Amino acid sequence: MAVILITGGARSGKSKRAEMRTRAFPGQPVYVATAEALDSDMEARIAKHRARRGTDWIEREVPLDLVPALIATDGGGATLVDCLTLWLSNLMHAERDWEREVGELAAALPRLKSPVVFVTNEVGLGIVPDNALARSYRDAAGIMNQIIAEAADEVEFVVAGLPMKLK
Amino acid sequence: MAVILITGGARSGKSKRAEMRTRAFPGQPVYVATAEALDSDMEARIAKHRARRGTDWIEREVPLDLVPALIATDGGGATLVDCLTLWLSNLMHAERDWEREVGELAAALPRLKSPVVFVTNEVGLGIVPDNALARSYRDAAGIMNQIIAEAADEVEFVVAGLPMKLK
Amino acid sequence: MAVILITGGARSGKSKRAEMRTRAFPGQPVYVATAEALDSDMEARIAKHRARRGTDWIEREVPLDLVPALIATDGGGATLVDCLTLWLSNLMHAERDWEREVGELAAALPRLKSPVVFVTNEVGLGIVPDNALARSYRDAAGIMNQIIAEAADEVEFVVAGLPMKLK
Numbered sequence: 001m002a003v004i005l006i007t008g009g010a011r012s013g014k015s016k017r018a019e020m021r022t023r024a025f026p027g028q029p030v031y032v033a034t035a036e037a038l039d040s041d042m043e044a045r046i047a048k049h050r051a052r053r054g055t056d057w058i059e060r061e062v063p064l065d066l067v068p069a070l071i072a073t074d075g076g077g078a079t080l081v082d083c084l085t086l087w088l089s090n091l092m093h094a095e096r097d098w099e100r101e102v103g104e105l106a107a108a109l110p111r112l113k114s115p116v117v118f119v120t121n122e123v124g125l126g127i128v129p130d131n132a133l134a135r136s137y138r139d140a141a142g143i144m145n146q147i148i149a150e151a152a153d154e155v156e157f158v159v160a161g162l163p164m165k166l167k
Numbered sequence: 168m169a170v171i172l173i174t175g176g177a178r179s180g181k182s183k184r185a186e187m188r189t190r191a192f193p194g195q196p197v198y199v200a201t202a203e204a205l206d207s208d209m210e211a212r213i214a215k216h217r218a219r220r221g222t223d224w225i226e227r228e229v230p231l232d233l234v235p236a237l238i239a240t241d242g243g244g245a246t247l248v249d250c251l252t253l254w255l256s257n258l259m260h261a262e263r264d265w266e267r268e269v270g271e272l273a274a275a276l277p278r279l280k281s282p283v284v285f286v287t288n289e290v291g292l293g294i295v296p297d298n299a300l301a302r303s304y305r306d307a308a309g310i311m312n313q314i315i316a317e318a319a320d321e322v323e324f325v326v327a328g329l330p331m332k333l334k
Numbered sequence: 335m336a337v338i339l340i341t342g343g344a345r346s347g348k349s350k351r352a353e354m355r356t357r358a359f360p361g362q363p364v365y366v367a368t369a370e371a372l373d374s375d376m377e378a379r380i381a382k383h384r385a386r387r388g389t390d391w392i393e394r395e396v397p398l399d400l401v402p403a404l405i406a407t408d409g410g411g412a413t414l415v416d417c418l419t420l421w422l423s424n425l426m427h428a429e430r431d432w433e434r435e436v437g438e439l440a441a442a443l444p445r446l447k448s449p450v451v452f453v454t455n456e457v458g459l460g461i462v463p464d465n466a467l468a469r470s471y472r473d474a475a476g477i478m479n480q481i482i483a484e485a486a487d488e489v490e491f492v493v494a495g496l497p498m499k500l501k
Contacts, residue, residue, distance in 0.1 A: 005327070007326065007327055008459075009292070009456060009457075009458030009459035009476065010458030010459075010462070010472055010473060010476055011458055011472070011473045011475075011476025011477050011480070012458060012476055012479075012480070013476075013480050120327075122176060122326065122327075122459045123176075123459070123460060123461050123462075124176030124177030124178055124179060124459075124460075125175075125176035125177075125289045125290070125291075125292035125293060125343070125459035125460060126290060126291075126292060126293020126294065126296075126459065126460020126461060127290050127293060127296045127301045127304070127305055127460065128177070128290075129460075129461045130298075131464075134461045137461070138177055138178070138461055139177060139178045141178075142176065142177055142178025142179055142180075143178050145179075145326075145327040145328075146178070146179070146180050146327055146328035148327075149327035149328050149329055150328060155327060155329055157326050157327075157331075159341065159456065159479075159491050159500055160339070160341055160454075160456075160479040160480055160482075160483035160489060160491075160500065161479075161480035161483050161484060162483055162489055162500040162501050164331065164491075164498065164500065166326055166327065166329040166331065167329050172494070174493065174494055176459070287494075289343060289493065289494075290343075291343030291344030291345055291346060292342075292343035292344075292456045292457070292458075292459035292460060293457060293458075293459060293460020293461065293463075294457050294460060294463045294468045294471070294472055295344070295457075297465075305344055305345070306344065306345045308345070309343065309344055309345025309346055309347075310345050312346075312493075312494040312495075313345070313346070313347050313494055313495035315494075316494035316495050316496055317495060322494060322496055324493050324494075324498075331498065333493055333494065333496040333498065334496050
């Protein structure tokens, strides 16, 4: 079992890096999208990601119930979860207890047999947002990233497509 | 004398890291909070930080006059200043000459006998803010961080709870 | 030929670092400013940068046509381009095809004889902006930075005036 966390800013090359790391493990890779194709912008972006990574992935759309999804696909190739920050946003939008669910995810990781590669975003390096909801989300994302980084075996911070090893 | 600067984004684990670095020095640690408990949100956050770091710290609330406070507690254990960006914001709000005061802080550091660990924030890695005040603050924070990093013996950049050594 | 990309946040010390790297090459350095002195704020900032770097630079103001400008000054000392994110903003404002122009810049680099040092900004590490134009710009800047980083021989990420080597 290996857990890898790939973090970075918007359009920093995180997903591409995470796809490469996932493919490096043996077996058919699994792609867990936390995004739902709710509008045409999102559909276009999802199609672009799919075109880049190729069609040989098992694909799952998992907006909320990440732990059961990881358990369901466990035992085969590595799973790429793209991305945790969108999952967090889905949890908050659905008024679920995100702190509990992030804790449950961290606790579930050591029990998985297949490698998991997570993509997440750094969102706390700008000015404090005016909007209270954005502030809560920013704080939650920072806390989640610390918890998953602590549970991970490897953590990379990607800037301009280039990874820095944090752990 | 050792001066350590710990920088990073919101909820990146900077304070926790800085507490660990401060405790590693001999003597009773000193906690200099630049925040004032002005509302219940802030009170709750201060209480949470205090619960984490333990009750064996000497505590000071220093929103503005940092150099005299560092001189006053000098000679004992290490001092943790959490955080410089809030101090800067307090100076700007009080219409003090922040550039002069940051320069005075940098100049005072080599004369201290006890180690000092500073926490600061990176706030310049997002989109340029619309608001002129936020832009000025962002610029000032970047300039202050460069000046204190230059004066420091060690600088760490914390992402997802994990430090990268910059100096 | 050497291509160096210096990235970082606002007021992180990127320009100062890039000036130092440019000066380390033999020959008279060339300064390509992508900013135009459109208002007094910008004029003041340009004057400040000029005072720091000294008067022994060949100076060019190039808001849009970067590739011809690099070819025109090629063959002498190193060229500093400060900065790519402003160039991108100028291209978008002029409704030019920025993706094509960034691709042309990357393709032109291996043909240059003189070293080039680029300054760029990381703008994608804050909260997703509300404003659609800011989101497009943020995405474009991330994509451009990946493309130029890929074409560069060296990439540095500057935080608090201190460089981290990415490539």
